[in-house]
Amino acid sequence: MHRLRPDQSLMILILAILVVLTAVGGTVWLYRGQQASIGWVNHTLRVESRLSDMVARVQDAETSQRGYMLTRKRAFLVPYHEAVRRWRTDLGTLRDAVSDNPAQAADVDRLGGLIERRFVLLQKGIDDARARLLITPDSFRPGLIASAQIRSIIATMKVREEALLARRSADATRLATWVSIGLVASCGLVILLGVLALMSARRRLQEAVAGGEALSASHQALLAEAEERQAAEAQLRQMQKMESIGQLTGGIAHDFNNMLAIVIGSLDMAKRRLTADVDPRVGAGIDNAAEGAQRAAQLTARLLAFSRQQPLDPQPLDTNKLVGGMSELLRRTIGETIRVETVLAGGLWRASIDAGQLENAILNLCVNARDAMPDGGRLTIETANGHLDDAYAAAHDEVSAGQYVMVSVTDTGTGMPAEVVDRAFDPFFTTKGVGKGTGLGLSQVFGFVKQSHGHVKIYSEPGEGTTIKIYLPRHYGAGGEGKAYVAPDPTELPHAKGEEIILVVEDEERVRHMSVDSLRELGYTVVHAADAAAALSILTIQPRIDLLFTDIVMPDMNGKLLSDHARAERPDLKVLFTTGYTRNAIVHNGTLDAGVAFLAKPFTLDQLARKVRAVLDDEEG
Numbered sequence: 087m088h089r090l091r092p093d094q095s096l097m098i099l100i101l102a103i104l105v106v107l108t109a110v111g112g113t114v115w116l117y118r119g120q121q122a123s124i125g126w127v128n129h130t131l132r133v134e135s136r137l138s139d140m141v142a143r144v145q146d147a148e149t150s151q152r153g154y155m156l157t158r159k160r161a162f163l164v165p166y167h168e169a170v171r172r173w174r175t176d177l178g179t180l181r182d183a184v185s186d187n188p189a190q191a192a193d194v195d196r197l198g199g200l201i202e203r204r205f206v207l208l209q210k211g212i213d214d215a216r217a218r219l220l221i222t223p224d225s226f227r228p229g230l231i232a233s234a235q236i237r238s239i240i241a242t243m244k245v246r247e248e249a250l251l252a253r254r255s256a257d258a259t260r261l262a263t264w265v266s267i268g269l270v271a272s273c274g275l276v277i278l279l280g281v282l283a284l285m286s287a288r289r290r291l292q293e294a295v296a297g298g299e300a301l302s303a304s305h306q307a308l309l310a311e312a313e314e315r316q317a318a319e320a321q322l323r324q325m326q327k328m329e330s331i332g333q334l335t336g337g338i339a340h341d342f343n344n345m346l347a348i349v350i351g352s353l354d355m356a357k358r359r360l361t362a363d364v365d366p367r368v369g370a371g372i373d374n375a376a377e378g379a380q381r382a383a384q385l386t387a388r389l390l391a392f393s394r395q396q397p398l399d400p401q402p403l404d405t406n407k408l409v410g411g412m413s414e415l416l417r418r419t420i421g422e423t424i425r426v427e428t429v430l431a432g433g434l435w436r437a438s439i440d441a442g443q444l445e446n447a448i449l450n451l452c453v454n455a456r457d458a459m460p461d462g463g464r465l466t467i468e469t470a471n472g473h474l475d476d477a478y479a480a481a482h483d484e485v486s487a488g489q490y491v492m493v494s495v496t497d498t499g500t501g502m503p504a505e506v507v508d509r510a511f512d513p514f515f516t517t518k519g520v521g522k523g524t525g526l527g528l529s530q531v532f533g534f535v536k537q538s539h540g541h542v543k544i545y546s547e548p549g550e551g552t553t554i555k556i557y558l559p560r561h562y563g564a565g566g567e568g569k570a571y572v573a574p575d576p577t578e579l580p581h582a583k584g585e586e587i588i589l590v591v592e593d594e595e596r597v598r599h600m601s602v603d604s605l606r607e608l609g610y611t612v613v614h615a616a617d618a619a620a621a622l623s624i625l626t627i628q629p630r631i632d633l634l635f636t637d638i639v640m641p642d643m644n645g646k647l648l649s650d651h652a653r654a655e656r657p658d659l660k661v662l663f664t665t666g667y668t669r670n671a672i673v674h675n676g677t678l679d680a681g682v683a684f685l686a687k688p689f690t691l692d693q694l695a696r697k698v699r700a701v702l703d704d705e706e707g
Contacts, residue, residue, distance in 0.1 A: 105272050113308070119261045123254060124319075129183070130251040133190075136180045137240045140197070143169045143176060144204060144236055148229070151208045155215040166208065173201055187250070190243055197239050204232040273301060347666070347688035350376060351600040354691040355607065400438045400538060402561040405469050405491050406430045408441060409448070416452055416465075423462035424455075431470045437491040437558040439538055444493075444558070447531045451495040451554050454528065458499025458552060466496040472557055474541065485541045490557035502546040510544055531556070579692060580699035582609035587628070588698070590614040591621040591636040591648065597687075601635065601694075608695050618643035618651075625652055631659065633702055638665040662701045664689070 147169035153162035177198050184190035207229040214221060277298050353376040360369055409428055416426050437444075448467070455465050472492035479487040502510065511532040531554075535542045539559050546552035588610045592598035598614055605612045613628065615621040617640060625631060634652055638645035649661045666687040685697045 102275075105275050108272060116261065116266075126251060126254045130247045133180070133183050133247050134244055136176065136183060137243055139176055140173070140180065140201070141237065141240055143173050144201060144233065147205065147208055148233065151211055155211060155221060158215060163212070166212070170205055173205070174198075177201065184243075187246075190246060193239050193243050197236060197243075200232055200236045200239065204229060204236060207232060273298070348596045348600050350688045350690055351604055355600075355603060358607070358691070400440050402436045403439050403441050403444070404434075405437050405439075405444075405493060405558065406434050408445060409467055409469060409493065412445060412448065415449070419449065420452060420456045420465065424459055425464045426452075427464065427466045429466060429468040431468075433471070434469055435471050435489065435491050436561040438561040439540075439558050440534075443534050443538075447534055447556065448493065448495065450528070450531050451556075455495055455497035455499060455552070458497055458501075463498040463551075465498075466494075468492075468494045468496070470494075474557065482541065482543075484536060486539070489560045490540065491560055492555055492557055494553055494555040496551065496553040498551045501548045501550050501552055502544070503548050507544050507546055511542075579608065579695040581695070582611075583702075585611060586632045586702060587611045587613065587630055588633045588635055589621060589624055589628070589631045591616075591618065591634065591640070591645065593617055593637060593640045597637075604691050604694055605635075605698070607691070608698070610698075617641065618645075618648040621648055622651060625656065625659075631656070633698065634659055634661045635698070636661065636663060638663050660701050660704075662698060 146165045150162050150164070150166035150169070154160070154166070177194065180197075181191065181194045184194055211221070211226075211229070277294065353372050357369065357372045357376070360372075409430065413426070413428070420426060452465060452467075459465075470492045472490045474485060474487055474490060476487045479485045510528050512529065532542055535556055535558075541557040543555050543557075544552065545555070588605055590598060590601050590605065590612055591614070592601060593616055595616070598616065602612045602614050613624055613631075615624055619642065621634070621636070625634075634649065636645040636648055640648075643651075645663055645665070649663070653659055653661070660683075662683045662685060664685045664687055683697070683701045685693065689697075
């Protein structure tokens with residue numbers, strides 16, 4: 087056998103090193119190209135997001151103007167003035183984002199002129215409405231044309247951004263292909279050179295094989311890293327979606343719930359004050375209005391639940407008792423054509439969960455199951471102890487391995503194809519007809535379970551029915567016996583006992599008056615304040631206040647700080663918080679602080695009466 091001379095072996099070794107360095111350089115080049123591609127993807131997403139923001143800004147202004155022209159109420163002009171104040175700043179941000187693209191920059195300048203013209207037309211409409219001039223359909227035509235031009239430019243810019251992204255992605259793909267081919271060729275050449283250089287010695291041959299295995303392992307590691315990066319990008323997109331919905335929901339929840347609190351409370355009081363001689367149609371109208379307001383409140387609550395911003399009060403819970411106690415509610419909701427069965431596990435662990443929200447989640451699942459069985463069927467609710475292992479947790483986002491309390495809802499309905507299952511938890515996604523669902527039922531369940539550090543999974547096939555499993559975190563430690571969830575007693579409302587005095591603190595005047603009237607209707611002596619400073623003065627002057635009922639979101643000093651100041655002087659003072667939305671005053675990590683009594687807006691007179699009575703009687707916590 088021909089043996090290689092030392093100088094030939096050295097030359098082959100040097101050549102092999104050069105090949106390896108080239109392969110490593112190609113790998114680094116590919117990685118940087120991928121990073122650049124990701125950067126361009128993010129750039130495109132930012133530009134498209136800002137374009138969408140510009141459209142939304144103009145649409146908000148248009149909606150605000152039309153609301154004012156229809157009602158002539160100045161409150162409708164708040165979004166309009168906000169849009170006028172901010173659109174130039176938003177346009178400047180968009181211009182900076184597309185400064186590298188002359189065509190896009192030119193369209194931004196055109197867009198600025200059209201938006202300015204649109205706001206001039208909107209202002210003219212507002213001025214005409216103020217002057218009570220006749221508003222005709224022709225009055226809106228120039229504005230509609232301007233709006234169409236704005237949308238056309240923005241659509242063109244989005245198409246251009248997508249085309250740029252597609253071209254850059256194609257270049258990146260081509261680059262990756264050539265580098266991959268180079269890597270494969272380099273691997274083959276390195277192995278060949280290694281065999282030629284080390285064919286005279288078994289030790290060198292073994293070293294060459296080991297080197298090839300190491301290179302193969304590196305290649306596999308790169309592939310695994312690419313898969314992990316793709317998964318991280320998908321999770322990032324989901325987090326961005328969650329954050330966007332959370333910001334949108336949080337922005338409207340406080341004011342919207344304040345308005346609903348006024349509506350629901352006033353309707354409740356009006357219904358209670360109706361006399362027997364009033365036309366029955368008045369009562370029916372009040373009931374219809376109250377139902378609509380409650381549905382609006384539920385919509386906001388579902389959005390908060392999906393975005394994981396609802397305040398939760400997890401307690402040790404006997405899930406079997408909760409499911410067993412829902413039988414009457416389910417019979418009324420599901421109807422007689424569907425047979426409801428419960429399978430309750432013996433020795434079931436306690437769950438650490440907000441009982442009221444869990445009841446809502448189960449009810450949502452049962453309503454969805456009912457809709458999937460239009461001709462009747464069987465609905466089964468089952469409980470069991472469960473364990474999710476490390477392999478399952480690794481395969482599912484936001485899942486921790488450990489012990490859980492499982493609640494499943496199974497129907498014999500139409501089932502869902504895989505593509506519907508993949509989108510079932512998306513907000514506003516529904517397969518029901520128009521007017522038959524908001525698409526927020528399952529998304530509310532998803533958000534609540536995730537915020538509670540649990541897990542939810544759908545198993546379904548077309549024609550075979552559906553099973554949805556909820557995994558609730560198990561309760562550990564002291565208090566393991568927990569407390570069973572008890573539904574509100576529908577008997578007469580609890581009233582004041584003796585001369586109980588309540589201090590109401592609320593900066594929104596109409597909400598404050600509604601709360602005061604409601605509490606006085608229940609027999610309480612009520613004093614009220616518009617801010618924290620006035621409330622502290624009243625607490626100093628008034629020798630006896632039994633309960634501080636305060637809003638959380640207030641100017642200067644929020645309700646939590648007011649409570650801290652008040653309890654520094656009056657440690658025995660009982661406090662009940664209320665708000666339409668709050669991030670972190672009394673809620674941390676999505677959970678109410680320990681020992682905090684809370685009543686979410688909007689609330690009915692029944693809810694107010696029972697919550698106040700529970701706090702005064704020391705039943706909270």
